[in-house]
Amino acid sequence: MPAAPKPDILAAFEAAKGFMPTDEGLALYAAAVEAGRLGLPLLEVGTYCGRSTVLLADAARQAGVTALTVDHHRGSEEQQPGWDYHDPETVDPETGLMDTLPAFRRTLHRAGLEEHVVALVGRSPQIAAIWNSPLGLVFVDGGHTDEHANADYEGWAPHVAEGGVLVIHDVFPEPLDEFTGQAPYRVYLRALESGDFTEISVTGSLRVLRRTRATAPAPR
Numbered sequence: 001m002p003a004a005p006k007p008d009i010l011a012a013f014e015a016a017k018g019f020m021p022t023d024e025g026l027a028l029y030a031a032a033v034e035a036g037r038l039g040l041p042l043l044e045v046g047t048y049c050g051r052s053t054v055l056l057a058d059a060a061r062q063a064g065v066t067a068l069t070v071d072h073h074r075g076s077e078e079q080q081p082g083w084d085y086h087d088p089e090t091v092d093p094e095t096g097l098m099d100t101l102p103a104f105r106r107t108l109h110r111a112g113l114e115e116h117v118v119a120l121v122g123r124s125p126q127i128a129a130i131w132n133s134p135l136g137l138v139f140v141d142g143g144h145t146d147e148h149a150n151a152d153y154e155g156w157a158p159h160v161a162e163g164g165v166l167v168i169h170d171v172f173p174e175p176l177d178e179f180t181g182q183a184p185y186r187v188y189l190r191a192l193e194s195g196d197f198t199e200i201s202v203t204g205s206l207r208v209l210r211r212t213r214a215t216a217p218a219p220r
Contacts, residue, residue, distance in 0.1 A: 002030035009058045012111035017089075017103055018051025020141075020169065027203035028167060029055040032137055035165045036063025040136035043159075045124050045152045046169075047071035049100050050107035052141065057113040065136070070120045070127055073101040124148075128155025135159045140187065141169040149183035150190075157191065162214040166197055168207045 004026060005013070013025055020028070032042050032055060042056050047069040060067040074097055091098055101121065108114045120127050124142055128151075138156045142148055160166050168191070170184045188207050191197045197209035 002026070003033035003059075005029050005055060005058055009054060009111065012107070012113075013051055013054045015110070016051040016054060016107045017049035017100075019048075020052055021204060024169070024204045024206040025052065025055055027201060027206050027208065028052060028139065029059060031165050031167055031201070031208045032056050032059035032139075033062065035137035036060060036065055038136040038161055038164055039063065039065060040134055040161055040164065041066045041068050042137040042139075043068040043070065043135050043156065044139035044141060045070045045156060046139075046141035046143075047073065047100070047104055047119065049103040050105075052139065053104070053117060054107060054111050054113060056137075056139065057108065057111070057116045061113065061116045067117045068120060068135075069104075069117060070122070070124050071100070071104075071142070072123050073104070073121060074098050125151045125155050128152075128159075131156075131159060133159065134161040134164075136161060136164045137167065138164075139167040139169070140184070144170060144183050146183045146186065149187045153187045153190065157196075160211045162211050164211050165200070166191060166209045166211065168209070170205050171207045172205055 036059050042060050044056055047053055053069050056067040108117055138160050140152045142152045157166055168184055168188045171188045172182060172185055175182055191209055196211055196213045198212045200210050201208040
């Protein structure tokens, strides 16, 4: 039976701002618990306000590893003012720009998980370019344009250790609306076509793939 979070962790996940439904969160948690057995860090791309980070952090705590979360905290394209996914509460009144970092920190504090997470504040390609350690899990949930989704995949998927998992969110074979986009779906197909990953579960728009063929990170 898949691992499930304790009620307090699930409540913290559900109370946090974010867009991941509970069934997908439970699938992510189960994948993270399994990946944690490799003894390697668990990394997500796309923190927003820390909803999914709660689950990764608890899985990391149980495994004795660290959860890493990458985000510039200025919001992706569909979260900007004038778009359907915009939340005015995430705007910094001084700069007029989105800043989800304070909300993220409050989420972790309320869940009691701050010490189990390292927040990498910056743009995913810049951080990936200087990253050189293997990871037990990479969760891709950043920008949904082809440019950003492909950059996240190219920057981080090579670091998934053999036996580790690549998780991709918002995979929609058919577009739901003008905001959804299908870049994550195309990245998902790209991962399967590479021959490096095998799909192990599907829950809603969440795809979990295991690395079944070792590959070294491309030279930079």
